[in-house]
Amino acid sequence: MSREHRHRPTALLGEAVLLDDIGPPRRGRAYPTAGVASLLLLPAAVLLVSLVLWPVLRTVLASVTDENGWVGTAHFHAALNAEGAWAVVGRTLLWAVVVPSIVTLLGYVLAAATRRAPGGRWVTLVLVAPIALPLVVTGVAFHLLYDPEPRRGTLTALVAAVFRLVGADPDAVPSWLGPRLITVALMSAFVWAWVGLAVLVFRAALDLVPTGLADAVRAHGGTRRDVFLDGTWRPLLRRTVAIVFALVALATARTFDLILMMAPGSAVDDASVLAVRVWQTGGTTRGQSAALGVVWLAAVALGMLGAAWFSRQAWPPPEPATRSPAPSAERPRPGRLRRIVPPLAAVLWLIPLVVLIATSLHTRLDAAASGWWSRAPSLDSYREELASSELSRSLGLTAALAAAVTAVVLVVALLAAYALAWLAPPGAQVSGVLILASAVVPTQVVAGPIKEILDAVGLAGSVVGLGLVHVALGVPFAILLLRNALADVPPRRVREARLAVRREWSVLWRLAPATVPAVVAVCVLEFVQVWNDFVVGLLFGGPDATPLGLLLYGQARQFVTAGGPLAAGSVIASALPLVLVVVFRRQVVAGLVSGSIR
């Protein structure tokens, strides 16, 4: 899933499914048909082996060899002793600890607060909207928000005004994008983008906790603390917390997009994490870069093991079917905190969107030279963006790419998922482990070797090559989601289907209706993921293949003077994923959440 943690919250939830599923087939009944099963698995296997697993091996090999052969740990010594290397490793770990803690805590608090609050649904919508935005757009919005120029930057102007009011020096406003605070600024943008997902997962988890449990603890004279521990924490919450934490920690590799979009050239070094360093040092086909890649992989593997250990279920979770009736009727009126927190969160979460849209509604010069509040709005920036042939070409390319990748991923993943769910192919457990492995590999680590393979087949820098990489990165998560959906089909229906028709295709076709929600989830998530992509485009794109993320990045090279059109382009680029996620939110959430809490 290397791309999940770069990209989308959602896909990461696949991890959770896997942590559970790599054991012996827990859903029992299977039809061992080695030949057909292997055939069905073949497309997925070819993709994953050539574009994920082989590149990982190539990286590991490159980290201990050079052109003359074995060099032992020389590359590791050189890479870690390079200027600032330990700071980069430390900052990467800081991201993987601090950000998930904040997201998990905020996610839980907001989930609990909005669950029964008046207008909670609207608040949730505001919190969830950032999930649908491309991370580069988040970067644009926060760059605009934190702009250090007091006459233009919203937050800088605001704080300067407050300073003036209380008699402090208005020139002493901290520069959020400067070397000292840049990491804090980036983290705030990341939290903004990810809390919505945590809220969704916690909401679903809290809905599953049987209220009877808490009542029982209370009836036995339990304190509030006991009620929380025994009624919520031990049965379900501990596991959900572990999963959310692990997902977000893995996802922090995606800060790459934010750093490239938000950090000014002079602060890049102070914001750098392993993802950036590996990319800067030329990819993991070279010794030192490969050594950093291996360090990164090792950290990811350790983290996943830890998460797997914590997310063991202390208590078999209740079936969703036995979900307790809406508890709101029996609950007391929401407390004061519950009335204040949700609207406050909604307002805070709206600010970056307001800044982005307001900036897009100004001409290029007005957006560059003054604040959006001080000039009359205009549609000039939209006109400028829409008039450029580059944007229309890129929109067309991105749409076609996303649609094609989604279709291929769906077919490849359905075949493999069916085989894994019901046909007990030889080495099913190994396949499970391999899929989990390919799901957590960071893209930057495998980019160099993948490029070598694409070069070898003449697809480097082409749209087809770009699409293939997207497919390989999207398939593991899709397999997980569809496999679970197929495995949940009652055995009786599978038996009937198998008796009715001879060919495995026909069986799969007959089972298809049961998987519609999962298929919709895979389609929407995959499409949005490719549409919102930046890293894959940056690493594997070329002159004939400039997807939206790459186009926006190119426009942001001179950020301030491109502010208006860049904001307009960002709004245009965000519209479709936002609509898709909102329209299909029910299927998407069901698909994701079922994976994450069961």
Next chain:
Amino acid sequence: MATAATALGACGPGNRGVQVMVVWSGRELELFRRVLRGYGQPVEVISAGDNIDALLQARRAAGTTPDVAVLSRPGLVADYSRAGWLEPLDDALASAFTPRWAQLLYADGALHGVWVKAAHKSLIWRVPGTLPSPPQDWPGFVTLVRDLAAATGPRPLAIGAADGWVLTDWLENRLAVLLSADEYDQLARGERPWTDGRVRQAFTDLAELWATPDVFPGGGRRALLTQNEESVLQVTATRQAAMVFEGDFVASVVERYRPRAAAAEPFRFPGRPTGTAEEPVRLPLVVGGDAAVVFRGSVAGRQLVNWLVTAEAFRPWVAAGGYLSPNRFVDTHRYPTPLAAELASQLTSEEEVRFDLSDRLPGALTGADGQGSWQILQDFFADVTVNRWAREAAVSRAVERMERAAAAIREAGR
């Protein structure tokens, strides 16, 4: 898909057009296409952007090398010719350029490319009528900056220090007059230590200027978050600063915001007083440029490059503006503005040009955001403006870091 098409085309040599890979995109690409319409034969243009090196390597591995490539770094021309990828060209073509320009494209005694576009990087811009008479020598310039800094009104200088290349361009303009051409080349090739006295002098001069109190709008901290184009607007639009240094391409930035923002005109970057009567001040002329090279075995590519050097080839781009040619055959009357004509004639007539140093430095020293010479100069800038280091200490740290990086590259190359 393009790759597949190319592979097909390669099966039948002779019946496909010439293929040119260029670093340009956007408007530049469009204008280059317009140029090629005058060639009379079909030419396929591929835009590779900054990744041209990676793409050419990939194309080579796949056996689909284009006929011609336009590269923005002479270092690449040298690398490719050393690897035996390039077709040597007629020496006669070199006559289109002054010796210093031509020399950069010679490798192993043979010409391996021709210049097709140039940049003039020794200009300081101001709004017309705002400064009486710009000084020609560095001490005079420092005095002017100090006077403006002490006065009320706009700050003397805008600087896009968030873009590391702006700072390396500043340094190059000082090095260009403090070092001889040979010494400058030695520094570029890594054969002269960065701790050399006159290199230190260049850093010290910059430190002295940049450390002037109130010299930049918002101070050094703010300058480090300002990019080049924003620094131009600080002069023409918001009038926070009086002058901004950068190349001829500033003109197109200024033009984009006209007429609501003011116009700007340049004067030459100040030089070194020589003490002689006929040339009282030697002005630096730092340049950049894009060169066309022909890949080995391509006859069609040779023909195209022979045509690109002719006086008429780039006429549409010259007339459209935003373009300077280092080619002596190009008639300067064809430029759309007197300023462009003047800058072009400086490029083609002055003998003492220095090619952009950071584009010639090897490997990691070249610089990118947060890396190499860009990062070292940004840290140097922060040391003298924000951290208020003693000048000597800041200079020592910067030149020693440059030297360490250069030594590491020498070591790796051995």
